[in-house]
Amino acid sequence: MAPAIKVENLSKAYQLGQFGTNTISGDVQRWWMTKILKKEDPFLKIGESNDRSVKGESNIAWSLKDINFEVQQGEALGIIGQNGAGKSTLLKILSRVTSPTQGGFKIKGRVASLLEVGTGFHPELSGKENIFLNGAILGMRKHEIKNRFDEIVDFAGVERYLETPVKRYSSGMYVRLAFAVAAHLDAEILVVDEVLAVGDAEFQKKCIGKMNDISKGQGRTILFVSHNMGAIKALCSKAFILHKGKVNGLGASNDIIAQYLKINETKYNYQHSNGKINVKFFGIFNAETKEKSNNIPHDVDFEIKIVFESNIDNDNAIIAILLKDSYGLKISTIHIKPFHIQSGENRIHIKIKGGYLVPNTFSWLLNIHDQYESIFKIDNIASFKIFDNGSDFYKWERIDYGKVFLKHTVI
Amino acid sequence: MEINKEEKWDLEVTPERGLFELPLKDIWHFRDLLVLMVRRDVVSFYKQTILGPLWFFIQPVFTTLVFVFVFGNLAGLSTDGLPQGLFYLAGITAWNYFADCLIKTSTVFRDNAQLFGKVYFPRLVVPISIVTGNLIRFGVQFLLFMGVWLYFYLQGSDIFLTWVALLFPLLVVLMAFLGLGLGLMITAMTTKYRDLAFLVTFGVQLLMYTTTVIYPLSTAPEKYRHIVALNPMTGIIETFRYAFLGEGMFSWSLLGYSTLVALGSMILGVLIFNKTEKNFIDTV
Numbered sequence: 001m002a003p004a005i006k007v008e009n010l011s012k013a014y015q016l017g018q019f020g021t022n023t024i025s026g027d028v029q030r031w032w033m034t035k036i037l038k039k040e041d042p043f044l045k046i047g048e049s050n051d052r053s054v055k056g057e058s059n060i061a062w063s064l065k066d067i068n069f070e071v072q073q074g075e076a077l078g079i080i081g082q083n084g085a086g087k088s089t090l091l092k093i094l095s096r097v098t099s100p101t102q103g104g105f106k107i108k109g110r111v112a113s114l115l116e117v118g119t120g121f122h123p124e125l126s127g128k129e130n131i132f133l134n135g136a137i138l139g140m141r142k143h144e145i146k147n148r149f150d151e152i153v154d155f156a157g158v159e160r161y162l163e164t165p166v167k168r169y170s171s172g173m174y175v176r177l178a179f180a181v182a183a184h185l186d187a188e189i190l191v192v193d194e195v196l197a198v199g200d201a202e203f204q205k206k207c208i209g210k211m212n213d214i215s216k217g218q219g220r221t222i223l224f225v226s227h228n229m230g231a232i233k234a235l236c237s238k239a240f241i242l243h244k245g246k247v248n249g250l251g252a253s254n255d256i257i258a259q260y261l262k263i264n265e266t267k268y269n270y271q272h273s274n275g276k277i278n279v280k281f282f283g284i285f286n287a288e289t290k291e292k293s294n295n296i297p298h299d300v301d302f303e304i305k306i307v308f309e310s311n312i313d314n315d316n317a318i319i320a321i322l323l324k325d326s327y328g329l330k331i332s333t334i335h336i337k338p339f340h341i342q343s344g345e346n347r348i349h350i351k352i353k354g355g356y357l358v359p360n361t362f363s364w365l366l367n368i369h370d371q372y373e374s375i376f377k378i379d380n381i382a383s384f385k386i387f388d389n390g391s392d393f394y395k396w397e398r399i400d401y402g403k404v405f406l407k408h409t410v411i
Numbered sequence: 412m413e414i415n416k417e418e419k420w421d422l423e424v425t426p427e428r429g430l431f432e433l434p435l436k437d438i439w440h441f442r443d444l445l446v447l448m449v450r451r452d453v454v455s456f457y458k459q460t461i462l463g464p465l466w467f468f469i470q471p472v473f474t475t476l477v478f479v480f481v482f483g484n485l486a487g488l489s490t491d492g493l494p495q496g497l498f499y500l501a502g503i504t505a506w507n508y509f510a511d512c513l514i515k516t517s518t519v520f521r522d523n524a525q526l527f528g529k530v531y532f533p534r535l536v537v538p539i540s541i542v543t544g545n546l547i548r549f550g551v552q553f554l555l556f557m558g559v560w561l562y563f564y565l566q567g568s569d570i571f572l573t574w575v576a577l578l579f580p581l582l583v584v585l586m587a588f589l590g591l592g593l594g595l596m597i598t599a600m601t602t603k604y605r606d607l608a609f610l611v612t613f614g615v616q617l618l619m620y621t622t623t624v625i626y627p628l629s630t631a632p633e634k635y636r637h638i639v640a641l642n643p644m645t646g647i648i649e650t651f652r653y654a655f656l657g658e659g660m661f662s663w664s665l666l667g668y669s670t671l672v673a674l675g676s677m678i679l680g681v682l683i684f685n686k687t688e689k690n691f692i693d694t695v
Contacts, residue, residue, distance in 0.1 A: 006420075014693060027603075092692075096531035099426060099689040106420040111531075119529040124455040133451060136444035137530055165458075 009103035078236035109188025118178035123167035156180035230394030277376035297389035448540035502624035512590025592676030
């Protein structure tokens with residue numbers, strides 16, 4: 001199959017800081033160097049990577065550096081990466097909103113980009129007028145929109161409100177209409193940024209279905225950025241990680257997602273003490289791989305290891321480990337009792353069965369107490385993520401459908 | 412990657428774009444968008460108003476009334492023997508079109524940063540749609556002018572159409588080019604440093620006094636006349652008055668000068684705009 005997009009040595013530099021009187025002297029200098037003396041741009045010389053947490057020396061940041069990849073026709077390619085890794089910049093360049101600093105790309109066919117839902121919608125105009133306006137902005141001719149008009153309205157499900165100004169629409173209707181227009185474009189390449197985060201579950205499912213249809217059914221090419229690993233898995237056969245402005249591994253989306261979750265783990269050390277107890281370690285481990293991990297597949301068992309030092313001795317203590325959700329609500333408590341706290345080092349190692357927790361972020365509260373009072377308490381520690389490894393609910397990933405899966409049978 | 416067969420690509424994007432590489436084909440492809448944008452601007456202008464399109468009339472009528480009162484009656488400026496209302500209305504109608512085009516196009520990048528930041532289409536479509544949309548407004552105001560003209564004509568005022576009225580389409584094009592060209596230059600130059608934008612808001616108003624909206628060129632003292640004539644709008648307004656009212660200074664050299672400036676600023680404006688459009692989103 002022939003490539004539809006070919007990106008070659010693509011780099012993009014951004015100037016940091018404020019534009020003001022300081023920059024005009026820099027601009028003049030730069031213009032003199034590059035245009036008159038035909039020398040290399042002095043501002044681009046210092047190659048610093050795109051790491052927002054480290055303070056650099058120059059006021060130029062490479063948002064993207066030497067990006068190379070190809071997308072075949074009819075392929076759906078997922079792009080994953082942390083915030084600020086350069087995903088949006090890459091999509092902006094590919095949809096020609098801005099241009100590269102170095103390198104370039106080649107494209108076969110028309111590109112329709114959906115970097116934001118409802119770009120160019122005018123709040124005062126009716127839904128119908130906006131379909132035409134939005135379609136035209138995305139590069140469709142009027143007759144093309146007319147041909148697809150019924151399909152678009154049908155997909156968005158807003159027939160009753162067609163003559164109403166879109167400013168009266170609910171946000172859900174707005175998103176539905178906007179996506180419907182973009183999804184019915186006749187472009188050969190569809191560039192989609194994280195736009196499915198809005199909209200309800202039913203609609204998200206519909207969108208993924210539609211995009212699947214576009215790429216697999218109609219043989220069109222899709223570039224898809226999302227934080228929703230379930231969606232990437234469902235839609236894209238291939239993916240790559242964008243890490244600090246560089247392409248980091250390109251391959252089957254399953255492998256890449258696993259690789260990404262591993263990179264994403266933050267390192268931490270607990271050093272917490274109240275004089276009696278000193279917690280030195282509190283970690284979550286994937287029971288299958290035996291590795292320490294903050295990202296646990298929802299269907300895999302995991303373990304908690306706690307190491308603490310004590311200068312008291314109590315053979316009738318209780319260790320309470322509370323699981324809390326991202327809002328801090330308590331979900332469940334594990335009691336270990338009686339627990340014999342020895343002076344010196346103590347270890348706790350427990351295994352928790354997988355498959356019960358709904359993909360989400362959780363954290364722990366550790367309370368060590370005796371019959372009467374708390375000896376030691378530490379809250380919000382060892383935050384970890386349960387990610388969807390293909391549950392029945394993966395399409396509802398952004399939707400709150402509870403915290404636990406109840407094991408059940410339908411009778 | 413082996414370099415095998417010559418691949419055929421529809422689009423190749425590189426960092427630099429030539430100065431004269433205008434995306435004319437793209438603009439032609441987006442002509443429907445142009446029409447829709449004009450429609451959007453016109454329709455959204457009077458949405459949720461009671462008087463609706465009547466608002467197109469109200470501004471020139473009131474401006475004319477105030478001018479008649481202040482400049483005609485209080486200051487007693489000459490109007491070349493023409494009815495005051497008609498004299499001012501002619502100037503205001505022409506000036507408004509130029510000023511609207513200039514002011515609105517001079518903020519194209521900033522006003523549309525949100526849209527331009529999310530989707531590509533030839534940016535020139537927007538300023539062209541502004542100029543075209545203003546044309547509708549100008550048309551309505553011109554009808555008003557002709558209505559007033561007819562009223563004074565029937566009243567027996569000494570006004571008459573001259574053959575120069577045949578140049579009317581040229582005048583409209585010149586005003587559009589002038590407003591568009593200057594606006595494009597300003598918007599392109601204000602994406603990074605906004606200083607110039609402050610100048611536009613009051614500059615356009617001041618500029619009106621250096622042209623012949625409120626006084627005829629013939630009454631300007633000889634030694635200042637060439638300064639007033641330096642404003643390219645002077646030639647256009649004078650020609651406009653001469654065409655429809657039979658008074659005013661019409662000369663080919665004055666009109667020729669205006670034409671040259673209009674064409675020059677249009678070409679320069681488009682080139683600068685085109686150069687800026689591909690990266691402005693990083694600095695705006």
